Amino acid sequence: MELQFVANKANFMEPQPDSILVGLLVLFFYSLPILLLIATWIIGRTIEKRHYQDIRQREDRWHQVPATNGKPTPDLPQIASSELVVGSVVVSVDHFKRWLTGFRKIFGGEMKSYSSVIDRGRREAILRMKEACPEADMFVNCRIMTSTISNGKGKAIGCSEVLAYATALRFQPSDE
């Protein structure tokens, strides 16, 4: 009986490939949150960079067309038609940025990681609004609105919607 116990113990002390595997798995399991943070940081940053590139390209295409948030001035050319245009986008922050805000909330101050997300959303919404009427000559009375759809407490998905709308004007083609 005694002997058998000792033998069992000796068997246990020997490093088995099985126990190494288990150890690695446990290590992997505990480092999973950190791995997720790193992965989302890299992926999130790549997505953001690409999105900004896309936004800049499209903004260049549109910068000839004026957009104001005022009424149409009386000195405009003869207006042929007008229509309401709407553009909207729902954005959310990545896992890494959400984690960062935990620290930011201790010290206060600007949440740069969040402002870039909303900035992207707003510019995207304005571009979509403009793209809704590609032949427009001017956009007047542009309004931008941001609203929280859900604040992400518990299991809910935190996201905000940015909405931009305006009246697109088309001028009568001049005879000259």
Place this chain on the structure above:
Amino acid sequence: MILTNIESIPSKNIVEHYGLVQGSTIRAKHVGRDLMAGLKNIVGGELKGYTELMKEARQQATDRMVEQAQELGANAIINVRFTTTSVSQGAAEMLAYGTAVRCE
């Protein structure tokens, strides 16, 4: 039906006002979209499924507003405004309102 969000319709004259018209809808997201959005939420960026959903909801609110204006005999709506409110976690209300007018 002409919609604008300014006080007039350029190139047209307003001959009659019919007052305020509005349309609204409250939408909840469904599970399938929630699942995809949940995955997308990890890496951030646009949640396309939700954008579609909001677009549909806004279109419906606008359609209801237009319907109401047509019942009044209007052929245009001016000063259109949109608002979005989250009524409860995961459900949003879309409201579109404006002034129904007849123009020539």
